[in-house]
Amino acid sequence: MALIRNSYGKGRVRIMRVKRDSARHEVRELTVEVLLTGAFDGSYTEGDNRSVIATDSIKNIVNFLARDHVGAENEVFAGILARHFLDRYAHVSGVSVTASETKWSRIVIEGAPHDHAFVLDGNGRPTVKLTATREGTTLSSGVSGFTFLKTTQSAWEDYWFDEATTLKPTPDRLFATAMDASWLWSGVPGSYESANQAVLDAALKVFATTFSPGVQNTLYLMGEAVLAAVPDIREISIACPNKHYLPIDLSPFGRAFDGQVFTPTDEPHGQITCTIGRG
Incomplete structure (x- = not known):
């Protein structure tokens, strides 16, 4: 049987970013899903996990990039996430980032x-x-x-x-x-x-x-x-x-x-x- 397509990642990564470099704080609360495609077929067909980036690691990446880019607009932040995976992992061919915002007003x-x-x-x-x-x-x-x-x-x-x-x-x-x-x-x-x-x-x-x-x-x-x-x-x-x-x-x-x-x-x-x- 052929493995037609696959992807995996981490869903419902909830993150609150608070930009507090002045007295006037900015908040952005996101629920993020990151899905990866690439050279992962072996983990499905052979149980070979050597190329698999643990989903917990994906969550950690979302968290520390949120800290590094605490004031980035949501669209910019999604691009930063995707670029990190493509730049860091040569065997990742595609990244899908979905982020929904919980909106807060002053x-x-x-x-x-x-x-x-x-x-x-x-x-x-x-x-x-x-x-x-x-x-x-x-x-x-x-x-x-x-x-x-x-x-x-x-x-x-x-x-x-x-x-x-x-x-x-x-x-x-x-x-x-x-x-x-x-x-x-x-x-x-x-x-x-x-x-x-x-x-x-x-x-x-x-x-x-x-x-x-x-x-x-x-x-x-x-x-x-x-x-x-x-x-x-x-x-x-x-x-x-x-x-x-x-x-x-x-x-x-x-x-x-x-x-x-x-x-x-x-x-x-x-x-x-x-x-x-x-x-």
């Missing part, structure tokens, strides 16, 4: 785009819940999956340490979350749409402009700001997963970690919840 605070706080494009799903009896109704509005991040001004230190603790403290980390929140109405605002937007604006202003010693404190401060901004709300409940962006160890490749290249992870994640009311 959070706008008082009319100005923030330097290091971002919100996911096409973000969140508004929710409403109404419960009615003959005695009355309760109404809450909310949002699910409302996703935002900041690249600095967040820490995690001075937590409980015992024999189960392996996480290392950090004074500066990337903070990202996908918030589910609901707020219970005690009055009727002039416009629910405007009031709901005021909720998000107040929460995001706190997130972007306040140093975070931990997700717990940030949620509480966001809730306080919402209640101060919208008097018709009785209480707000917030649930935020701590969406982890893990620093990539590039020391085996002679590159330092400078807060520029991360691996996005979906699970497991920390889950932090609280409800803040008027007391």
